[in-house]
Amino acid sequence: MxxxxxxxxxxxxxxxxxxxxxxxxxxxxxxxxxxxxxxxxxxxxxxxxxxxxxxxxxxxxxxxxxxxxxxxxxxxxxxxxxxxxxxxxxxxxxxxxxxxxxxxQSDHSSALTFFNWVKNDLHITPTVHNYCLILHILAWSSAFSQVMKLLSELIHLFEIECICVSPNEDIFENLIGCTEDCNWNPVIFDMLIKAYVKAGMVEKGLATFRRNIKACFIPDVIACNCLLSGLSRFHYISQCWEVYEEMGRLGIHRNAYTFNIMTHVLCKDGDTDKVNGFLEKMEEEGFEPDLVTYTTLVNSYCKKRRLEDALYLYKIMYVRGMMPNLITHTALMNGLCEEGKVKEAHQLFHQMVHRGIEPDIVSYNTLVTGYCREGKMQMCKSLLHEMIGNGISPDSVTCWLIVEGYARGGKLLSVLNTIVELKRFRIKIPEDVYDYLIVLLCNEGRPFAARSFLLRISQDGYIPKMNTYSKLLESLCEFNNVEGALILKSEMVNKNMKLNLAAYRAVISCLCRVNRTPEAEGLFEEMVASGILPDVEISRALVNGYCEENKVDKAVSLLKFFAKEFQVYDTESYNAVVKVFCEVGNVAELMELQDKLHKVGYVPNRLTCKYVIHGLQKAAELDDEILGHNMLKV
Known part of the structure; x- marks a missing residue:
C-alpha cells in the first residue's frame, strides 16, 4: 500500500x-x-x-x-x-x-438516507463495517461534516458504550478493509484522529496516529495539531514531544499553531528555561512568536512567580510592535496581585484602558481579588460601582469575593447592605451566597437578623437549602425563640422539606426548656412516625422536662419506653428521676422504681448512690420530725 x-x-x-x-x-x-x-x-x-x-x-x-x-x-x-x-x-x-x-457509492445522499432509515426507523444498530462503508462514501463525496458526525457516533457506540466486544469491530481495521470494496479518501484517517480527540479519547487518538504512520497514511498538520492540543489538555507531556518530533521526521510542515501548542506544553511541563531555545528553533523554521506565544509565556511566568521575566516579555512585545491584548494584561495583573502588588496591578489596568482595551469581568475580578486579600473593601466597592457603570454585570465570582471579603473583616452589616444595593441594580445574587450569609449570621449568634434577611429575600423566590433552614431553626432554639422555630418548621413542611434529626432535637429540647414538654412529646411522636429514630439528647430533654414539671410518672414511663423501643439508655435522665424521688424522701417508691428500671437495663452509678443516700437522710429527717410532733401532742 x-x-x-x-x-x-x-x-x-x-x-x-x-x-x-x-x-x-x-x-x-x-x-x-x-x-x-x-x-x-x-x-x-x-x-x-x-x-x-x-x-x-x-x-x-x-x-x-x-x-x-x-x-x-x-x-x-x-x-x-x-x-x-x-x-x-x-x-x-x-x-x-x-x-x-x-x-x-455514486449518490452519497441516497446512501445516507438509507443508513439513517435503518438506524432510526427500523431500529437496527449497524455494524462497524456498515459505518465504515458510509463513512468512505461520504468522505469520497467531501461531505466532511457528516463524516465527523458519524465518526463521533461510531466511537460513542463501539468505544464508549461498548455495545460489541468482538475483536473484528476495530474501527481502524474496518476502515482499511473497506478500501478494497469502495471509493475512498485518505482524509478519513485524519478525521478518525480528530474524532477520538473530540471524544476525549486522546490515547486512542495517539494510537491511531501511530497506526496511520505504520500504514503509510501521513497525517496532515491540522490532525497533528488537534492531537497535540488534546494530549496537552490531558497532560500527556512526553507524548506531545513524541508527536512533535514525528512530525519533523515525516516532513509534516509545522505551523504557528503547532509552535504555540508546544510553547504551552513547555510551560505546563514547568520547563520554562527551555522556552528561549524553543523560540529560536521556531524562528529558524520561519515562524515569529505571535501574540498567543507571548501571552502563553507571560501567563506561565506569572503562575511560577517569575514576575520579572513576565514584565520583561511584556516590554519586548511593545519593542517588536506587538500590542498585548486583554488576556495578556489580565495574566500580568493576576501575577502582580499574587505578589501583593495590587496598586501596580491597578495602574496596569488603567494603562490598558488608556490604550483602548476594554476590560471584562475577569480583569475586574482580578483586581477585586487582590484588594479583598488586603482587606481594602472600600476599593472593592468602588470597583463594583465602576463595573456596573461600564455596563459589566458582576457575576457569581464577584459576589462571592465581596461577601467573603466583608465577612473576613467581621462587617456583616456591610455585607447585607451591599447585597441590597446589588439587588437594586438588578444584579442576580447566587443562592449559595444567600445560604452562606444566613448560616454566617446564625454562627454569629444573630438568628433574628438571619430570619429577617430570609423573609426579605424570599420575596424574590429564594428557597433556602435544607441545611440552611435547619441551621436557622437550631439557632432560634438556642435563644429559646420557640414560636419563631415552630413557624419556621411549618414553612419547611409546606415546602415539602423533611426535618432531620438535628432540627427535631433542637425544637424538642427548646419546648422542654420552656415547660411545654407535652408539645415536645407530640413532636417526638411525629419524628418517629417519619422514620427518624431518637437519640440520647432527645430522651434526656423529654425526661428532664417532665421532671421539671413534677410529672415524674410520665418521666418514668418515657425512661422505660426509650429503653425498650429504641435501646436508648441515658444515665443522666435516670438520675434526674431518682433525684426527684430523693428530694421528697420517698425511699420506698424509689427502691421499687430502681428494681423496675434495673430490669429494663438501667444501672446506677456514683451519682445515683449519692442521691439515694441523700434520700435516706431526707426520709430519716422526716421520720424524726413526725416523731417529735407526735410526742408534743402526748
Whole structure:
C-alpha cells in the first residue's frame, strides 16, 4: 500500500436533497415497522433455491434489489408494494445493508438516507463495517461534516458504550478493509484522529496516529495539531514531544499553531528555561512568536512567580510592535496581585484602558481579588460601582469575593447592605451566597437578623437549602425563640422539606426548656412516625422536662419506653428521676422504681448512690420530725 501525502482539493457539495428519499422510505415502511421482528446479529447471504419459487417481492434474495431500485428512482409509487416487502424485511441484515450502501457509492445522499432509515426507523444498530462503508462514501463525496458526525457516533457506540466486544469491530481495521470494496479518501484517517480527540479519547487518538504512520497514511498538520492540543489538555507531556518530533521526521510542515501548542506544553511541563531555545528553533523554521506565544509565556511566568521575566516579555512585545491584548494584561495583573502588588496591578489596568482595551469581568475580578486579600473593601466597592457603570454585570465570582471579603473583616452589616444595593441594580445574587450569609449570621449568634434577611429575600423566590433552614431553626432554639422555630418548621413542611434529626432535637429540647414538654412529646411522636429514630439528647430533654414539671410518672414511663423501643439508655435522665424521688424522701417508691428500671437495663452509678443516700437522710429527717410532733401532742 502506497503512502498518501498529497490530497486533491475537494469542496463540500451536497446538492441532492434527501427529503424525497426519506419520504419514500417513510411511506413504504411506516405502517409495517411495528409488526416486524428485526435481528441485530450478523446476517449471511440467503442462498436457498426454494426462495426463487416465491414472487419477487417475497423472495428475500431480492431485498437488496428492491431497496436499491427505490433509492435509484427516488419515487414514492413503489410504496404500494409495502404490504409485500414487509414479509422479507427481517432478512435485512448487516450483509444486505453493506450491499445496498455499495450500490449507492455514486449518490452519497441516497446512501445516507438509507443508513439513517435503518438506524432510526427500523431500529437496527449497524455494524462497524456498515459505518465504515458510509463513512468512505461520504468522505469520497467531501461531505466532511457528516463524516465527523458519524465518526463521533461510531466511537460513542463501539468505544464508549461498548455495545460489541468482538475483536473484528476495530474501527481502524474496518476502515482499511473497506478500501478494497469502495471509493475512498485518505482524509478519513485524519478525521478518525480528530474524532477520538473530540471524544476525549486522546490515547486512542495517539494510537491511531501511530497506526496511520505504520500504514503509510501521513497525517496532515491540522490532525497533528488537534492531537497535540488534546494530549496537552490531558497532560500527556512526553507524548506531545513524541508527536512533535514525528512530525519533523515525516516532513509534516509545522505551523504557528503547532509552535504555540508546544510553547504551552513547555510551560505546563514547568520547563520554562527551555522556552528561549524553543523560540529560536521556531524562528529558524520561519515562524515569529505571535501574540498567543507571548501571552502563553507571560501567563506561565506569572503562575511560577517569575514576575520579572513576565514584565520583561511584556516590554519586548511593545519593542517588536506587538500590542498585548486583554488576556495578556489580565495574566500580568493576576501575577502582580499574587505578589501583593495590587496598586501596580491597578495602574496596569488603567494603562490598558488608556490604550483602548476594554476590560471584562475577569480583569475586574482580578483586581477585586487582590484588594479583598488586603482587606481594602472600600476599593472593592468602588470597583463594583465602576463595573456596573461600564455596563459589566458582576457575576457569581464577584459576589462571592465581596461577601467573603466583608465577612473576613467581621462587617456583616456591610455585607447585607451591599447585597441590597446589588439587588437594586438588578444584579442576580447566587443562592449559595444567600445560604452562606444566613448560616454566617446564625454562627454569629444573630438568628433574628438571619430570619429577617430570609423573609426579605424570599420575596424574590429564594428557597433556602435544607441545611440552611435547619441551621436557622437550631439557632432560634438556642435563644429559646420557640414560636419563631415552630413557624419556621411549618414553612419547611409546606415546602415539602423533611426535618432531620438535628432540627427535631433542637425544637424538642427548646419546648422542654420552656415547660411545654407535652408539645415536645407530640413532636417526638411525629419524628418517629417519619422514620427518624431518637437519640440520647432527645430522651434526656423529654425526661428532664417532665421532671421539671413534677410529672415524674410520665418521666418514668418515657425512661422505660426509650429503653425498650429504641435501646436508648441515658444515665443522666435516670438520675434526674431518682433525684426527684430523693428530694421528697420517698425511699420506698424509689427502691421499687430502681428494681423496675434495673430490669429494663438501667444501672446506677456514683451519682445515683449519692442521691439515694441523700434520700435516706431526707426520709430519716422526716421520720424524726413526725416523731417529735407526735410526742408534743402526748
Amino acid at each position: 502506497g503512502c498518501y501525502t498529497v490530497r486533491p482539493s475537494m469542496s463540500v457539495n451536497v446538492s441532492i436533497s434527501t427529503s424525497t428519499v426519506s419520504q419514500s422510505f417513510s411511506a413504504l415502511f411506516s405502517s409495517s415497522c411495528s409488526l416486524i421482528t428485526l435481528h441485530h446479529s450478523q446476517s449471511k447471504p440467503i442462498v436457498s433455491p426454494f426462495y426463487n419459487l416465491l414472487p419477487p417481492t417475497q423472495n428475500p434474495n431480492n431485498i437488496v434489489n428492491l431497496i436499491s431500485s427505490i433509492l435509484k428512482h427516488k419515487s414514492s409509487h413503489l410504496s404500494l408494494l409495502h404490504h409485500d416487502i414487509k414479509a422479507i424485511l427481517p432478512h435485512l441484515g448487516p450483509h444486505q445493508i453493506s450491499r445496498v450502501l455499495l450500490r449507492c
